[in-house]
Each structure stands twice: as C-alpha cells, then as structure tokens.
Amino acid sequence: MFIVVSLAILITMGLALARAIAGPTVYDRIAAVNLFGTKTVLLIAVWAFISGRTDLLDIALVYALINFIGVIAVLKLVTVGDFHSSSVDETDPAKADTE
Amino acid sequence: MLGLGLASIALTIFLATRMNLIDDESYPFHLFSQFPAFFIYILNEIIKANIDVVKRIMTSSSISPQLVDIPVPQKSDLGRVIYANSITLTPGTVSVALSKDTLTIHALTKEAAEDLTKGSMAKKIPDAVIKK
Amino acid sequence: MIIDILSWACLTVGGILGIIGAIGIHRFPDFYSRLHAVGIADTLSAILILLGLGFQAGLSLAAFKLFLIFVFLFFTSPTASHALANAALHSGLEPELADDENKK
Numbered sequence: 431m432f433i434v435v436s437l438a439i440l441i442t443m444g445l446a447l448a449r450a451i452a453g454p455t456v457y458d459r460i461a462a463v464n465l466f467g468t469k470t471v472l473l474i475a476v477w478a479f480i481s482g483r484t485d486l487l488d489i490a491l492v493y494a495l496i497n498f499i500g501v502i503a504v505l506k507l508v509t510v511g512d513f514h515s516s517s518v519d520e521t522d523p524a525k526a527d528t529e
Numbered sequence: 530m531l532g533l534g535l536a537s538i539a540l541t542i543f544l545a546t547r548m549n550l551i552d553d554e555s556y557p558f559h560l561f562s563q564f565p566a567f568f569i570y571i572l573n574e575i576i577k578a579n580i581d582v583v584k585r586i587m588t589s590s591s592i593s594p595q596l597v598d599i600p601v602p603q604k605s606d607l608g609r610v611i612y613a614n615s616i617t618l619t620p621g622t623v624s625v626a627l628s629k630d631t632l633t634i635h636a637l638t639k640e641a642a643e644d645l646t647k648g649s650m651a652k653k654i655p656d657a658v659i660k661k
Numbered sequence: 662m663i664i665d666i667l668s669w670a671c672l673t674v675g676g677i678l679g680i681i682g683a684i685g686i687h688r689f690p691d692f693y694s695r696l697h698a699v700g701i702a703d704t705l706s707a708i709l710i711l712l713g714l715g716f717q718a719g720l721s722l723a724a725f726k727l728f729l730i731f732v733f734l735f736f737t738s739p740t741a742s743h744a745l746a747n748a749a750l751h752s753g754l755e756p757e758l759a760d761d762e763n764k765k
Contacts, residue, residue, distance in 0.1 A: 475730065
C-alpha cells in the first residue's frame with residue numbers, strides 16, 4: 431500500500447518535472463520545482479515507513495528547509511539578477527525566457 | 530553532559546540579551562488561546578476550497594481569474610501576515626501584493642473573490658494588539 | 662484495524678490529490694492559475710499523506726517528526742507561493758483575466 435502511494439507521488443513528480451521543462455515562463459519553472467521539492471519531502475517520509483527506518487524523517491525535515499531556502503534564493507537570483515544588489519532592475523526575465 | 534548543555538543555553542541567552550537580539554514581538558504567546566479554533570477553521574476552509582478547485586481541474590468548467598484589492602482590517606504586522614498567509618493557503622486564492630492596508634489577491638473564480646471581499650475570513654484571524 | 666483503514670484512506674486520497682494537482686498545472690492556461698493547482702498539491706495532499714503516515718506511526722517520536730514537517734510545510738508553502746506571485750507581478754508578467762476580450 432505504501433508502494434501505491436509512493437508511485438502516486440512519483441507520477442506527480444514526473445508531471446511537475448515535465449512542467450518545469452516545458453513551462454513558458456521562468457516562474458512556471460520555479461513553481462514546478464517547488465512542487466517537486468514538496469513531493470520529495472513526502473516521498474522521503476513514505477520511504478522512511480517502507481524501509482522501517484524512521485530516522486529518515488530527519489532528512490525529510492532538513493529537505494523541507496533546504497527546499498524553501500532554495501526556492502527563495504533562486505527567485506531572488508532570477509528577479510534581481512545577482513546577490514549583491516538590493517533593488518529589482520529593469521530587465522524582464524519572464525519575457526527573455528519566452529522568446 | 531546535561532550540565533554542559535544547560536551552560537551553553539545560559540551563555541546563548543546571555544549573549545543574545547547583550548546584543549539586543551530579542552525584540553518585543555518575537556513570539557506571540559498571548560495569541561495561543563485563539564490558535565486552536567482558528568486552526569480548525571482554516572483546515573475547514575482548505576478542504577472546501579480544495580474540493581472546488583479539484584472540480585474545476587477535472588471537469589474543465591469555466592475559470593474566471595480575477596485580480597481584486599481587498600482591505601486588511603488587521604492592525605498589527607503579525608495579523609496582516611497571518612491573514613495573507615491564510616489567503617494563500619486556501620487554494621483558489623493567492624495573495625499577490627501586500628501593502629499597508631490593502632491586499633491584492635489573484636482568485637481563480639469570481640465566487641472565491643467575492644467571498645474574500647465580504648471579509649468573512651478576516652474576522653477569524655487572531656489579531657495581535659502589540660503595545661509599543 | 663480501524664486506524665489502518667483510516668490511514669490507507671488518507672494516503673490514497675492524498676496521492677490522488679497530488680496527481681490531480683499535477684494535472685492541473687498542465688491544464689490551466691497561465692502562470693497565476695497554475696499557482697492555484699500547485700496550492701492543492703502543496704496543502705491538502707501533503708496534509709493527508711502526513712496524517713496517514715502519522716496514523717501508522719502511532720504515538721512515537723516519528724509522529725512528532727511528522728508533525729514538525731507538517732508545521733514547516735504549513736508555514737513555508739504559502740510564503741513561497743506569495744513570493745513567486747509577487748515577483749512575477751513586479752516583473753510585469755500580466756495575468757490572464759476573465760474580463761479581457763480574449764475570453765476563455
């Protein structure tokens with residue numbers, strides 16, 4: 431039964447990955463990667479119960495933290511362009527990515 | 530071992546107070562009594578909104594995306610943040626921009642936008658009145 | 662026994678909701694409405710799967726860790742969604758609105 435749930439999560443991850451590859455704007459990609467990361471957390475949690483090693487839940491917790499920080503960091507990098515300035519500049523990453 | 534841990538905690542607290550790291554709205558203890566009822570309410574809202582959005586995905590019935598401005602009645606920063614977060618948490622509505630007293634939201638359907646404009650959720654948010 | 666059935670029900674519904682959310686991000690026309698589909702998979706699906714695992718864990722340290730994961734997802738997923746929508750709006754990505762002339 432856990433196997434069925436992990437399969438469902440894997441299908442979700444596959445669809446999210448397809449959107450991350452296909453997504454017309456860069457924000458679609460980031461949203462898809464965010465969904466992918468959330469599903470990874472759930473997959474690790476389910477895997478902890480399949481294999482009976484509940485200490486894997488610590489890894490899931492840390493992955494949730496890293497996922498959030500990573501999404502925010504990538505978003506900052508995409509909107510501002512670098513990490514050392516503090517204002518949003520005029521270039522438009524959404525349009526540049528659409529072609 | 531436990532003594533060492535206790536000593537390091539005491540040292541951290543001592544250093545933090547010396548560096549003025551602890552500000553006056555660090556942790557909302559005074560809101561704890563309101564949280565359980567709010568939590569049940571928000572869970573209920575999430576489930577209702579989820580059923581609605583799932584229906585719209587599966588039946589490809591019409592969606593009518595809206596951008597609307599709604600007023601934010603909360604006085605404190607914390608109350609505003611909780612309000613914006615709970616709007617985003619319910620699927621079908623995403624808060625896009627938050628300013629001093631208005632909140633721009635993107636709603637998937639007209640009904641969801643009207644629900645928020647009426648402001649039934651705003652009344653349930655635990656509002657912290659923080660004395661400065 | 663009852664707890665087992667309850668936990669399987671939660672896990673199955675959570676998995677199905679995740680797939681529906683993922684289908685949603687392929688069916689909706691523009692970025693802002695896709696964000697709502699991500700919201701489904703982020704909130705109720707995650708809550709149900711963690712709840713189902715929590716029923717399996719019983720009262721133990723594992724259940725407490727699951728609760729911590731739940732609290733963390735509960736706070737960060739709307740924050741990430743809001744940051745995404747805010748950044749997209751500021752960069753000039755126009756949402757597709759219902760009262761435009763290109764009505765869907």
